[in-house]
Amino acid sequence: MTVKEAVPVLSVRDLTVEFVTRRATLRALDRVSFDVARGEVLGVVGESGAGKSVTGSAIIGLIDPPGRIAGGEVLLSGARIDDLPQEAMRKVRGKRIGMIFQDPLTSLNPLYRISEQLIETIRVHTDLDAAQARARAIALLDEVGIPAPERRIDSYPHEFSGGMRQRVVIALALCAEPEFIIADEPTTALDVSVQAQIIALIKRLCKERGTSVMLVTHDMGVIAETADRVAVMYAGRIAEIGPVREVVKQPLHPYAKGLMGAIPSLEGEAKRLVQIPGTMPRLSAIPPGCAFNPRCSQAFSRCHVERPELIAVGDRKVACHLYDESNAEIAA
Amino acid sequence: MSEAPFVEVRDLRRVFDVSKPWLNRVLENAPRQYLKAVDGVSFDIARGETFALVGESGSGKSTVARMVVGLLPPSDGTVAIAGVSMNDVDVAQERQRLRRRIQMIFQDPYASLNPRWRVGRIIAEPIRAFQIVEGEAAINNRVGELLTLVGLHPDDRSKFPHEFSGGQRQRIAIARALASNAEFIVCDEPTSALDVSVQAQILNLMRDLQERLGLTYLFISHNLAVVRHMATRIGVMYLGRLVEISDGKQLFSNPRHPYTRMLLDAVPDLAMTGKARDGVKGEIPNPISPPCGCTFHPRCPLVFDRCRIETPPVIDGVACHAVNEGRVAAA
Amino acid sequence: MSSTPLPTPRSQGRLARLWDSDLAFSFRSSPVTVAATLLALLLVLAAVAAPLIAPYDPFDPASLDLSDGFSRPMEPNEITGKVFWLGSDAQGRDIFSAILYGSRVSLLVGAASVLFSLVIGVGLGLVAGYVGGRTEALIMRVADVQLSFPAILVALLVFGVARGLIPPALQEQMTLLVLVVAIGLSNWAQYARTVRGSTLVEKNKVYVDAARLIGLKAWPVMLKHVLPNVAGPVLVIATINLALAVIEEATLSFLGVGMPPTQPSLGTLIRFGQQYLFSGEWWILLFPSLVLVLLALSINLFGDWLRDALNPKLR
Structure with a gap:
């Protein structure tokens, strides 16, 4: 289990991202706050449009117009990075924050051998010479499980299979020994058997290197396997955040409960799936109060007017009025 | 079950020619190349049951689905529905009668509905093509019934597909599949483009409809948990071949291949039993x-x-x- | 059983929604486009309503008076005292009226030839994309060959062949038809290429499979399902091609192989006008040319906007 240190590797405070369109200003992220401790894997789950990928992009400063960070701050090891100028932010990306995306081909340039890409990245971020960098690249490929790395290093990206390519991307993300890695749906494009290998790899690397990871995915199974803590997002807000075991086994937030019940399982009786009525609201039509209230079976009058803040319940935090009165004294 | 199977697939094969263009072959002296997408697949499906084909990419499961509904002619082998094979029927009318009984639900609900057609017209198309009911009023009525059946509002008929979410579109696609009173529905990854909560809605809907209408499903998926939830029997495919066919429950409690x-x-383990995983190579x-x-x-x-x-x-x-x-x- | 989503309220009328649409907004926020469209509409309307607007009938020989010849614009004729807004030509024909009738002919030829190439091009493109294989190869190679010739050359060729085939007595009446075919044939390949490309994309979408599943034959699938979905880019090309076709017609007429003097188009008027350029009667050339330029330019600007507005990549 992770021990909370004084300064978390990543700290997100009230992060708000807006997209300004002709008709309205859409709020893709609405005061999102969370911490990631050293060596911890934080899973971020949610359905499409919940804002999980936007969170990742906002942290690394890759929100393109018409989107903009409208409020809040992002701290990397205690220092603010969301207000850094473009050039400084570019250095943070890659050097201090590594990135792994869903499609390995977006991170690899198809025209260059992977040796060139790895060595270049290593040399940009460290002061190793060419030979040392190459040795390091081979060591990295070995570490991410590419067989015969001395030989494979001079291949082009298309000469690798999907799973191997994702391993190369992970090696690329590790080049500069970042303190924090954002993995956005890293296994979604892969087959189940390969997915399991990549999950195992990410887990092992974090443990060995003490790197923190924010794992963004829609697949609760991947989160359950990999993450230490999980944040469940809904309509640009965090609904519940806490240790993965508790959230998966005994979710508190009605949305999280519905979500867990909706996932068909490999264990137990194949019973009827829990279904949450309706769909997630579009960004242009988020209801007032709790964003989940139109779909919530336990909604009461307060839910329609007042947005619930995150309330501490044990190790967890949940944004739901149901846990307010009874647990008021625990709230920090 | 002692009676003849409702759907009978025998020794189905499909070879794709993936050779380079003629000029390249001549210049590079490259031979013709063939891809055996499906290589001798046989299975039966009883009436009212859900048979699932599960496999990873390249296993040929979708190719089987396309051959079963008749979108792709098999290189070899037969598909028979209630004893009638597509290969046997020559008369257009007979063929149409067979087609009416088989329909398909596709993976991508964003591509399976013609974006320029209103929902009502989309659902009415099979009704007109198979002359299920005659007359505009009756067709309209039937479209309304179908929309209600899949959990939408009859007034939704006058909207365009882009006004709906992915899950709602999949409902429309289901309504279209049911419009011809089909008995056998081939579902090609029907929920893999959907979010989990929406997936649950669609899977539940499909089960409800099966109970109410006595439908027979061929369910194609890469997701074992979904397959476990839906299927009575399961076939596991690997590189174009069936490696195991088993009763739904048994496959999970006692996998053999x-x-x-x-x-x-x-499969990522939601129950977090902490099982060891070293078998994947x-x-x-x-x-x-x-x-x-x-x-x-x-x-x-x-x-x-x-x-x-x-x-x-x-x-x-x-x-x-x-x-x-x-x-x-x-x- | 499951949720019943509420039907979305329809508070706005159809027109209001159209006005509020993204397309209309992009139109409204481009003054150049608005101006060009208004100008194009004005010119087209004027051409269509020529018999109602034109002060004279330039093709009625009885109404022509040689003494009206070479009137300067806006000045009373020295002999007859009549005023011609844009002057008159050697035969005393009112230039303004001639332009109105001329743009009518020009637009008619332009629109008809666009329609002609549209039908051929879209038809062949759909077949090529949908059927594939040898049919596709044959159609596309023919299109490639066609595209490698300058359009004007193809038109001249068609025109020459038609001249040889049609008996001289009928030639004058048939000119318009021949022009339409000539210009139409020189432009179809572009449509065929575009439509084939979009058809290849659309036919792999599963709604086409769904249509095949209910036993629809190839033609209904192509016309009812594929065609509406490939129409967008075609519309853009057609608009821009309308301007090109008008110019092409003018070129042919200017070269003397176009509309006869009895039914002058803008090109024919320009051909006549250029004879007088150096003798001081500039208006006979200037005004028809100006109208041709404005017509082509305004249609082109509208087409350009349409292309950008319909292209999701540029948005």
């Missing part, structure tokens, strides 16, 4: 030049000499030499 075991082991080979013998042998923990030479036939629901020779205890 090494590939099935590996696949089950690889390697990746799916290139289907253009699959390994000889048993195509799974390079990844198989139970491989021995015979596996590298001889393709195992499906015996008693499993295509594996090790299992058939009793060298593996059925766990």
Whole structure:
């Protein structure tokens, strides 16, 4: 289990991202706050449009117009990075924050051998010479499980299979020994058997290197396997955040409960799936109060007017009025 | 079940010519290349049951689906619905009668509805094509009924597909499949483009409809948990071949083929039992030049000499030499 | 059983929604486009309503008076005292009226030839994309060959062949038809290429499979399902091609192989006008040319906007 240190590797405070369109200003992220401790894997789950990928992009400063960070701050090891100028932010990306995306081909340039890409990245971020960098690249490929790395290093990206390519991307993300890695749906494009290998790899690397990871995915199974803590997002807000075991086994937030019940399982009786009525609201039509209230079976009058803040319940935090009165004294 | 199976698939094969263009072949002296997407697949589906085909990419499961509904002519083998085979019917009318009974639900609800057509027209199309009911008023009525059946509002008929969410579009696609009063519905990854909560809605809807209308499903998916939830019987495919056919429950409690075991082991575990996972090795080979013998042998923990030479036939629901020779205890 | 989503309220009328649409907004926020469209509409309307607007009938020989010849614009004629807004030509024909009738002919030829190439091009493109194989190869190779010739050359060729085939007595009446075919044939390949490309994309979408599943034959699938979905880019090309076709017609007429003097188009007027350029009667050339330029330019600007507005990549 992770021990909370004084300064978390990543700290997100009230992060708000807006997209300004002709008709309205859409709020893709609405005061999102969370911490990631050293060596911890934080899973971020949610359905499409919940804002999980936007969170990742906002942290690394890759929100393109018409989107903009409208409020809040992002701290990397205690220092603010969301207000850094473009050039400084570019250095943070890659050097201090590594990135792994869903499609390995977006991170690899198809025209260059992977040796060139790895060595270049290593040399940009460290002061190793060419030979040392190459040795390091081979060591990295070995570490991410590419067989015969001395030989494979001079291949082009298309000469690798999907799973191997994702391993190369992970090696690329590790080049500069970042303190924090954002993995956005890293296994979604892969087959189940390969997915399991990549999950195992990410887990092992974090443990060995003490790197923190924010794992963004829609697949609760991947989160359950990999993450230490999980944040469940809904309509640009965090609904519940806490240790993965508790959230998966005994979710508190009605949305999280519905979500867990909706996932068909490999264990137990194949019973009827829990279904949450309706769909997630579009960004242009988020209801007032709790964003989940139109779909919530336990909604009461307060839910329609007042947005619930995150309330501490044990190790967890949940944004739901149901846990307010009874647990008021625990709230920090 | 003693009666003849409702759907009978026999020795289905499909070869794709993936050769380079003629000029390249001549200049580079390259031979023609063929891809055996489906290589001798046989199974039966009883009336009212859900038969699932599960496999990873390149396993040929979607190709089987397209051949079963008649979108793709098989290179060899037959598909018969209630004893009538597509190959046997020559008269257009007969063919149409057979088509009416089989419909399909596709993976991508964003591509399966014509974006320029209103929902009402989309659902009415099969009704008109098969002349299920006559007259505009009756057709309109039927469209309204179908929309209600799949949990939408009859007034939704006058909207365009882009006004709906993915889950709602999949409902529309289901309504279209039911419009011809089809009895057998082939579902090709019907929920893999959807979010989990929406997936639950669609899976529940499909089960409800099956109960109410006595539908028979061929359910194609890569998601084992979904398959477990839906299927009465399951076929596991690997590189164009069926490696195991088994009763739904049994496949999960007692997987027999090494590939099935590996696949089950690889599924991320929501229950977090902390099971050990070391069985997963390697990746799916290139289907253009699959390994000889048993195509799974390079990844198989139970491989021995015979596996590298001889393709195992499906015996008693499993295509594996090790299992058939009793060298593996059925766990 | 499951949720019943509420039907979305329809508070706005159809027109209001159209006005509020993204397309209309992009139109409204481009003054150049608005101006060009208004100008194009004005010119087209004027051409269509020529018999109602034109002060004279330039093709009625009885109404022509040689003494009206070479009137300067806006000045009373020295002999007859009549005023011609844009002057008159050697035969005393009112230039303004001639332009109105001329643009009518020009637009008619332009629109008809666009329609002609549209039908051929879209038809062949759909077949090529949908059927594939040898049919596709044959159609596309023919299109390639066609595209490698300058359009004007193809038109001249068609025109020459038609001249040889049609008996001289009928030639004058048939000119318009021949022009339409000539210009139409020189432009179809572009449509065929575009439509084939979009068809290849659309036919792989599963709604086409769904239509095949209910037993629809190839033609209904192509016309009812594929065609509406490939129409967008075609519309853009057609608009821009309308401007090109008008110019092409003018070129042919200017070269003397176009509309006869009895039914002058803008090109024919320009051909006549250029004879007088150096003798001081500039208006006979200037005004028809100006109208041709404005017509082509305004249609082109509208087409350009349409292309950008319909292209999701540029948005």
